Amino acid sequence: MQGEPTSGHDAATWSPLDSDGWYAARNATTALRDALVRAxxxxxxxxxxxxxxxxxHxxxxxxxxxxxxxERLAELLRLALSSGFRVDREDPGHTPTATNEHEERD
Known part of the structure; x- marks a missing residue:
């Protein structure tokens, strides 16, 4: 139609494959799936x-x-936390790390 933009993206051409959010969600889902398989x-x-x-997003x-x-998932999380797994909330990426609690107490 006359007066409409002829270039760029509009809602009709947008794809989730153009989104960083989609890839972040897909990668996180894959990581979670792999952990659930191991458990x-x-x-x-x-x-x-x-x-x-x-x-x-x-x-x-x-x-x-x-x-x-x-309950099983809660138990896995309790075990992970008791074995020293933590998330550093000051890290912008919330990178999980394992710590050795025994070394920190010395």
């Missing part, structure tokens, strides 16, 4: 998937899980 929980998260919200959809699965 034997891969079948307990049937709705796990990467997604984007309306603003193009990447999200990881965990979906609904059974109470037993939630």
């Amino acid at each position: 034997g929980l891969e079948k307990d998260f049937p709705y796990l998937r990467a997604d984007l919200n309306a603003f193009g 990447g999200l990881v959809e965990l979906g609904r899980v059974s109470p037993d699965t939630a």
Whole structure:
């Protein structure tokens, strides 16, 4: 139509593949899936998937899980925390690190 821009992206040509958020969500979903496989929980998260919200921000959809699965996941997190796994909140990327708590107490 006359007067409309002829170049650039509009809503009709936008793709999630053009979004950094999509790739971040996909990579995080893959990492979580791999950890769930190692923990034997891969079948307990049937709705796990990467997604984007309306603003193009990447999200990881965990979906609904059974109470037993939630308890197993909580136990895994408790074990990780008790073995020294932590997330440094001052790190902009929230890079997880493992620490040796015994060395820190000396």
